[in-house]
Amino acid sequence: MNERFSLEGRVVAVTGGAGLLGREHALAVAEAGGIPVILDVDLVGAEECAAAVGSGSWAMFADVTDEETLREVMATILLRHGRLDALINNACRNPKVNSYGSGHATRLEEMPISEWQRDLDVGLTGVLMASRVFGSEIPPGGSIVNIASDLALISPDQRLYRIRGVPEGEQPVKPVGYSVVKTGVVGMTRWLATYWADRGIRVNCLSPGGVQDGQPAEFVAQLVERIPLGRMARPDEYRGAIVFLCSDASSYMTGQNLVIDGGRTIW
Amino acid sequence: MSLRAQDLFSVRGRTALVTGASGFIGRRLCQTLLENDARVIAVGRSDRLLQATAAWTETYGAEAVLTRQVDMYDVEAFTATLTELAASERIEVIVNNAHDMGPEAGFNVQAGTLEGATVDSWMRNLTGGILWAALTTQYVGGAMRKHGSVSIINVASMYGLVAPNPQLYEGGEFINPPGYSAAKAGLLALTRYTASFWGLSGVRANALVPGPFPNTEDSAPNSVLKDDRLVARLCERTALGRVGHPDELAGALLFLASDASSFMTGHSLVIDGGWTIT
Numbered sequence: 001m002n003e004r005f006s007l008e009g010r011v012v013a014v015t016g017g018a019g020l021l022g023r024e025h026a027l028a029v030a031e032a033g034g035i036p037v038i039l040d041v042d043l044v045g046a047e048e049c050a051a052a053v054g055s056g057s058w059a060m061f062a063d064v065t066d067e068e069t070l071r072e073v074m075a076t077i078l079l080r081h082g083r084l085d086a087l088i089n090n091a092c093r094n095p096k097v098n099s100y101g102s103g104h105a106t107r108l109e110e111m112p113i114s115e116w117q118r119d120l121d122v123g124l125t126g127v128l129m130a131s132r133v134f135g136s137e138i139p140p141g142g143s144i145v146n147i148a149s150d151l152a153l154i155s156p157d158q159r160l161y162r163i164r165g166v167p168e169g170e171q172p173v174k175p176v177g178y179s180v181v182k183t184g185v186v187g188m189t190r191w192l193a194t195y196w197a198d199r200g201i202r203v204n205c206l207s208p209g210g211v212q213d214g215q216p217a218e219f220v221a222q223l224v225e226r227i228p229l230g231r232m233a234r235p236d237e238y239r240g241a242i243v244f245l246c247s248d249a250s251s252y253m254t255g256q257n258l259v260i261d262g263g264r265t266i267w
Numbered sequence: 268m269s270l271r272a273q274d275l276f277s278v279r280g281r282t283a284l285v286t287g288a289s290g291f292i293g294r295r296l297c298q299t300l301l302e303n304d305a306r307v308i309a310v311g312r313s314d315r316l317l318q319a320t321a322a323w324t325e326t327y328g329a330e331a332v333l334t335r336q337v338d339m340y341d342v343e344a345f346t347a348t349l350t351e352l353a354a355s356e357r358i359e360v361i362v363n364n365a366h367d368m369g370p371e372a373g374f375n376v377q378a379g380t381l382e383g384a385t386v387d388s389w390m391r392n393l394t395g396g397i398l399w400a401a402l403t404t405q406y407v408g409g410a411m412r413k414h415g416s417v418s419i420i421n422v423a424s425m426y427g428l429v430a431p432n433p434q435l436y437e438g439g440e441f442i443n444p445p446g447y448s449a450a451k452a453g454l455l456a457l458t459r460y461t462a463s464f465w466g467l468s469g470v471r472a473n474a475l476v477p478g479p480f481p482n483t484e485d486s487a488p489n490s491v492l493k494d495d496r497l498v499a500r501l502c503e504r505t506a507l508g509r510v511g512h513p514d515e516l517a518g519a520l521l522f523l524a525s526d527a528s529s530f531m532t533g534h535s536l537v538i539d540g541g542w543t544i545t
Contacts, residue, residue, distance in 0.1 A: 157545040
């Protein structure tokens with residue numbers, strides 16, 4: 001691998017590391033020679049992930065909504081490695097159309113404000129707190145990568161989530177919190193990029209499109225029609241972007257949003 | 268500044284130069300201006316222009332309408348017309364609306380595909396989409412900015428922001444050429460450039476960016492039948508579930524042309540039923 005893409009010996013914290021893409025980000029770091037630290041509220045999942053990833057990867061419980069646990073994690077990382085080079089802010093609730101209980105509880109009119117608040121707590125406040133706890137320890141030349149979404153650029157097309165036979169006012173929807181969180185992450189990325197520019201820390205974000213994860217065939221068929229490449233992403237297709245953004249290969253890039261969505265937002 | 272809507276959005280007594288004045292969108296823009304007591308200098312290439320302006324003269328009076336039929340591809344003739352107008356008129360609004368939507372520009376013919384686009388079709392799109400607007404900006408906007416405020420309104424397209432989806436055109440006779448997208452994106456850049464360099468001299472430049480407004484009205488080269496499956500496909504792709512009616516650009520035009528938008532420049536105002544947000 002070209003030296004500029006190398007993460008040899010670099011310690012990279014991944015929040016939400018036990019999730020579908022969190023694991024991929026960890027694998028990307030490991031492939032490039034780095035040491036991923038897998039953080040998640042699901043410690044069992046995080047440990048499984050670390051075991052699967054190898055390369056000196058290890059796991060620890062971390063709740064991005066609880067700054068105290070983040071400080072403990074930071075202390076442990078410094079104890080074990082004496083350094084932290086990069087942070088991938090990946091933790092987020094990704095509410096499905098039926099996540100808030102009954103299907104139509106995701107609709108704007110019925111959505112419990114407690115769910116919206118929780119979406120913001122994890123997806124936005126969590127990025128803020130992880131960035132300030134970990135980012136403060138990252139040395140010059142380090143990198144923060146925030147994970148946004150194609151839904152930071154476009155609105156969910158609610159027609160994709162319709163269920164046949166369900167009355168109009170009860171159709172489940174992709175809830176508003178996710179769109180707001182991801183759009184906010186793009187703004188936070190730009191803000192952090194200028195805030196820490198003088199410390200030599202770069203902050204960028206990655207906006208992935210939908211990933212193949214066993215979704216119903218009918219949903220997939222409708223979704224891929226909206227994607228120029230005609231398919232959803234394979235989980236491993238963001239690894240290259242992660243390595244690029246974490247490494248010196250992107251040393252003059254900061255505050256940007258790298259969109260990898262099969263072209264969904266270009267037509 | 269009066270905050271009453273009829274004053275705020277007023278274009279009364281202003282002279283507006285509109286290119287492509289008799290096209291599907293252009294004629295509605297002209298009517299909007301005329302209905303609101305502006306004077307219109309209607310510039311266009313086709314003989315249809317003379318019929319349209321004759322009808323407007325009858326309705327709004329000879330004072331309100333000035334017609335200049337000119338082949339805008341003939342740059343010498345076009346710039347001569349613009350020079351003449353700049354010398355004799357006080358123009359406060361410029362609407363760069365003209366675009367060649369005919370087969371020679373690659374619309375609805377094989378020469379309109381990425382594989383088949385001819386140099387001539389590329390040049391027609393780039394000339395019509397960018398150069399015509401650049402020339403009116405330079406010749407008319409450049410002269411008028413010495414006299415006071417000017418609002419330049421460049422009519423772009425959602426295809427300057429997003430690409431056409433080939434599925435829309437599948438199995439049909441309609442083809443939207445690559446030069447159109449390239450030109451409309453270029454027009455957005457020209458809009459920002461003009462706004463940036465002439466901001467201090469009182470020139471505002473903004474883009475009006477329409478989404479799907481198919482011409483289901485008359486038999487022009489870009490016309491489409493109301494029940495064509497292209498129209499149904501266009502409807503499906505918008506959040507509002509329908510295509511736009513040209514009257515639905517009138518409010519945006521008045522906003523951009525009047526003092527209601529006096530602090531707005533370099534902006535792309537998108538009227539697309541939500542096409543670009545999903």
